[in-house]
Amino acid sequence: MSCLPRKLELFYDLLCPYSWLGFEILCRYQNIWNISLQLRPSFLAAIIMDSDMEEYREKVGGDQRIQVPTKGIYGFNSYLEKLRKQEYMKNELQYLGKFCQVPIEIPRDLRGVLIDKGSLNAMRFLTSVHIEYPEMLEKVSRELWMRIWSRDEDITEPWSIQAAAEEAGFSRKQAMSLLKKSSTEEVKNKLRENTNTAYKYGAFGLPTIVAHMDTKPCVFFSSDRIELLAHLLGEQWQGPVPQALKGKL
Amino acid sequence: MANLPRKLELFYDVLSPYSWLGFELLCRYQNIWNINLQLRPSFIAGIMKDSGNKPPALVPRKGKYMMMDLQHLKNFYQVPIRIPKDFLTVILEKGSLNAMRFLTAVNMEKPEMLENVSRELWMRIWSRDEDITEPQSILAAAEKAGLSKEQAKSLLENSSTDKVKNKLKETTSAACNYGAFGLPTIVVHMDNKPCVIFGSDRMEMLAYLLGEQWQGPVPSAVKGKL
Numbered sequence: 315m316s317c318l319p320r321k322l323e324l325f326y327d328l329l330c331p332y333s334w335l336g337f338e339i340l341c342r343y344q345n346i347w348n349i350s351l352q353l354r355p356s357f358l359a360a361i362i363m364d365s366d367m368e369e370y371r372e373k374v375g376g377d378q379r380i381q382v383p384t385k386g387i388y389g390f391n392s393y394l395e396k397l398r399k400q401e402y403m404k405n406e407l408q409y410l411g412k413f414c415q416v417p418i419e420i421p422r423d424l425r426g427v428l429i430d431k432g433s434l435n436a437m438r439f440l441t442s443v444h445i446e447y448p449e450m451l452e453k454v455s456r457e458l459w460m461r462i463w464s465r466d467e468d469i470t471e472p473w474s475i476q477a478a479a480e481e482a483g484f485s486r487k488q489a490m491s492l493l494k495k496s497s498t499e500e501v502k503n504k505l506r507e508n509t510n511t512a513y514k515y516g517a518f519g520l521p522t523i524v525a526h527m528d529t530k531p532c533v534f535f536s537s538d539r540i541e542l543l544a545h546l547l548g549e550q551w552q553g554p555v556p557q558a559l560k561g562k563l
Numbered sequence: 564m565a566n567l568p569r570k571l572e573l574f575y576d577v578l579s580p581y582s583w584l585g586f587e588l589l590c591r592y593q594n595i596w597n598i599n600l601q602l603r604p605s606f607i608a609g610i611m612k613d614s615g616n617k618p619p620a621l622v623p624r625k626g627k628y629m630m631m632d633l634q635h636l637k638n639f640y641q642v643p644i645r646i647p648k649d650f651l652t653v654i655l656e657k658g659s660l661n662a663m664r665f666l667t668a669v670n671m672e673k674p675e676m677l678e679n680v681s682r683e684l685w686m687r688i689w690s691r692d693e694d695i696t697e698p699q700s701i702l703a704a705a706e707k708a709g710l711s712k713e714q715a716k717s718l719l720e721n722s723s724t725d726k727v728k729n730k731l732k733e734t735t736s737a738a739c740n741y742g743a744f745g746l747p748t749i750v751v752h753m754d755n756k757p758c759v760i761f762g763s764d765r766m767e768m769l770a771y772l773l774g775e776q777w778q779g780p781v782p783s784a785v786k787g788k789l
Contacts, residue, residue, distance in 0.1 A: 365622065368623055368624065369621075369622050369623060369624075398614045398615070398742060398744045399616075399744055401742055402742055402744065402761060405742075405758075405759065406760070406761075406765075409758065409768060409772060412771075412774075413767075413768045419750070434680050448596045455611060496570065516624055516626055516627060516628055517624075518622065518624040518628065532635075533631070533634075535628060535632075538762075538764040539632075539635075539764070539766065541767065541779070542635055542636065542639050542770070545639050546635070551779075553767065553777070
């Protein structure tokens with residue numbers, strides 16, 4: 315008797331290139347391993363902010379009111395730290411992209427993309443797709459990543475999102491209807507709910523992978539624990555580009 | 564004609580459990596891959612100060628996550644990590660300055676012993692929850708690694724000279740100049756430029772860059788011996 319597939323939840327945000335890497339690797343393995351991959355569009359800025367607030371509260375104690383940055387993905391960490399990590403990230407992603415065969419290119423105005431523009435509209439749109447057409451979520455997510463993290467194109471304006479949706483296979487009518495739905499309370503609440511779920515699992519960033527093992531859920535942060543995950547699932551790791559796919563990328 | 568071995572610098576601090584993981588993996592592969600592994604004892608607190616970073620354990624969620632992550636990794640990597648009971652005191656108050664100065668002295672006088680002594684210090688702090696700050700603790704690790712009592716005492720004395728203190732500062736600065744914001748930091752000297760890798764979880768990518776084969780954290784050649 316074969317085992318039931320293990321449920322794997324991938325909490326991700328388009329803003330995060332490491333989410334893209336994790337996403338592509340898990341999508342490649344979803345038909346090789348005995349897993350049920352469930353994509354969970356989430357909102358990174360909220361997770362980082364909540365995590366930083368929690369840290370701040372523990373530092374100062376009590377419930378003191380403070381000025382919280384209202385946009386962007388950075389909390390209270392130092393400017394210098396961000397700069398050095400950002401430089402590192404730019405270099406590392408070039409290697410990782412080649413290694414994982416994901417066509418990542420760093421946007422010219424990285425700060426603008428990450429902090430000023432963000433991903434709220436796009437993640438609401440993906441949530442809308444998730445509710446109405448879950449079978450399309452993988453393709454639309456990919457097309458949006460291709461825009462922001464491969465072709466340095468916008469993902470915040472309605473026509474940008476619509477273009478990605480159509481590229482993924484939606485008709486114009488469907489895309490427009492999903493866009494309209496994105497700004498409803500139902501979708502906003504669903505995105506908050508996914509994000510809170512990740513947070514309750516202990517997430518402090520994305521991607522966060524939750525593998526539902528026999529005894530309890532196992533939580534992994536980032537895209538570099540998938541070989542470990544394979545080991546825990548009793549599955550074979552064939553690198554970021556498994557054999558079954560080698561000819562097709 | 565065989566290629567020259569690629570130079571790999573591993574900047575590490577025994578205070579860092581992830582440094583231990585990276586260290587063990589590279590030590591396992593140093594005789595399998597065509598590499599020349601150069602151990603660079605560094606001072607993580609200095610790197611944090613220079614880069615504006617802070618230990619992940621200071622962020623409550625990251626600290627909790629790290630505990631869980633290390634439990635998985637210790638089994639997968641087969642490195643006998645055990646979290647110290649008073650983990651925050653070990654990391655934030657006790658630190659690693661004396662130990663890293665000692666390792667710097669070893670690197671200068673007896674570089675062939677650096678791997679063993681580093682490992683014994685890690686076994687103390689990150690496997691048996693023992694002190695690594697007091698002279699007697701460091702001497703015990705040195706002797707366990709194979710140094711004689713006299714050799715260990717002499718190295719300990721050297722540790723507090725300006726020559727050794729400056730060497731540790733210099734190595735730590737070198738890591739910072741490569742852009743390090745934490746440890747372990749690995750610098751691979753490729754044909755055109757150095758490639759900097761942070762963390763112990765990029766080894767498979769490193770193998771890819773070197774054109775070498777990744778056999779997981781416990782390669783065949785080492786399997787029977789752990």
